[in-house]
Amino acid sequence: MLYLDHAASAPVRPEVRDAILPFLGERHGNASSHHTVGEDMAAALDDARRRVAHVFGMRPGDIVFTSGGTEANNLAIKGIAIAAALGRGIRPHIITSPIEHESVLASCEYLERVHGASVTRVPVDPTGRIDPDEVRAAMRDETVLVSVGYANNEVGTVQDVEAIAAVVGKVPLHLDAVQAAGWLPLAGTGADALSVAGHKLGAPHGTGVLAIRGRIPLEPLLHGGGQERGRRSGTEHVAGAVAMAVALELAETEREETSARVGALRNGFTARVLELIPEASLTGDPVHRLPGTASFTFAGVSGEAVLLELERRGVVSSSGSACAAGSDEPSHVLVALGVAPEVAQTAVRFTFGHHVAGDASPVADAVAAAVAAVRSR
Structure with missing residues (x-):
């Protein structure tokens, strides 16, 4: 059987499987626990965060480990928009396109329905490309976020993200980079936030990353113990973080x-x-x-x-x-x-x-x- 559906999910790479096996057995415990077992897990988590940050050209503190691309997109879009709206006391305006992944479109629809946001969906040409001038024309004083796919998940069209970054100015730019990871550079795009899913890269399902610059205010969607610098509460999935580090490093190297x-x-x-x-x-x-x-x-x-x-x-x-x-x-x-x-x-x-x-x-x-x-x- 020839499998040609890697955009949906890729097999776990042997190098990733070997790296995480110890964390499914002898290396266990809670990374937030203050004893030697917990500290071992915390050290592994810190190492994975550092390695992932290097691939994105960001700082370790900019990395938020998530359950996948859908959560990363939701956290970026809702978290940035709500934080900006609360901080500025405005109804937020978001710019996106009509060809985005369902997690992006549904997040924008949620903000419209629940938070009174306005959303501009800039058109694409017949090949799926966004004209940066359309983004520029859609900008308003209330614009708090521009969110576009680095590469489309259905037809594979790649956006000119550097040109888009140039027109948004100081407004945060989020890239859904789920399909781009492993094929296109993740560093140097001009974006403030990027979402990646592990299972597209040879990491297991249920692993992902939101890389977001520390200067960008982010309202958490999950509340509790304050893990991930307060941006995503919940006991850290250390094996998943290690898997993301190995998969991203391999993808970038190759x-x-x-x-x-x-x-x-x-x-x-x-x-x-x-x-x-x-x-x-x-x-x-x-x-x-x-x-x-x-x-x-x-x-x-x-x-x-x-x-x-x-x-x-x-x-x-x-x-x-x-x-x-x-x-x-x-x-x-x-x-x-x-x-x-x-x-x-x-x-x-x-x-x-x-x-x-x-x-x-x-x-x-x-x-x-x-x-x-x-x-x-």
Whole structure:
């Protein structure tokens, strides 16, 4: 079975598994406890925080360990907006886009509904790119946050985040970097906060990071013991923090070589699919895209039917975001790109992992055969 759904989740890397095994056995205890067992855990947590901070080009105190990307996005968006609103006594204004992950969109909707916030969703072009001038035009005196995806989770389009950072000025910029981590630099983006999920990088599910500069006020969403410098209460998941440190370091060390190798394979795969299937259309930006992502629409066939036929042929992929799996609604991302809803429902996404190598032509041949089989029914 060939697994091409790494954007949904990647397998745990052996190096990560080996690093965390001691914390699932002989190294135990609570990192907040004031005895030798607790102090051992606290030292491991501090070491993981330092290593993660280095990858982001930030300070250890800027790192908040979370349960994943969804929590990191919620904490960044709600925490920054609510803190700014309380501090300035205003109804906050947030800028985002219509193609963001559900955790970003739902957080913004929550702020509208519960806190009276206003949200501007700047449009994207047909490839999914945000025009920084649209962000500039949307800025107001009440703008407390700009939150955009570094790279889109469905079509792989990469934003010009440095240009966006340049127009927001002193307003905090949050990047949902869940899909970008491992493929794009996490340091030097100009962002004030970045969210990452461990299970996209080879760490276990339930691990994540919000990297947020210490100067940014952040209202916690979880209250209790005041862990993570008061920004996320709860007993620290030391094994998860260690997993994040190892996975991020490996991803950053390998990033340039992996991006070049997988990008070349992806380009060959894309060209072959478009050659074999005249009705296929590549979605997202053809140039500014993640190296491991290829997303197509196949007009006239059901994307779900193609997925089932592909799995029968030994290829596992997806129709888009795993967080929207089972929904009968067309992809909000593709609709925002101007794709007709009936065409959006034909979408299939292929996402390659860091370990994939060789010739992707047989996979493209399997895709063509699957689409032909569905059409013939």
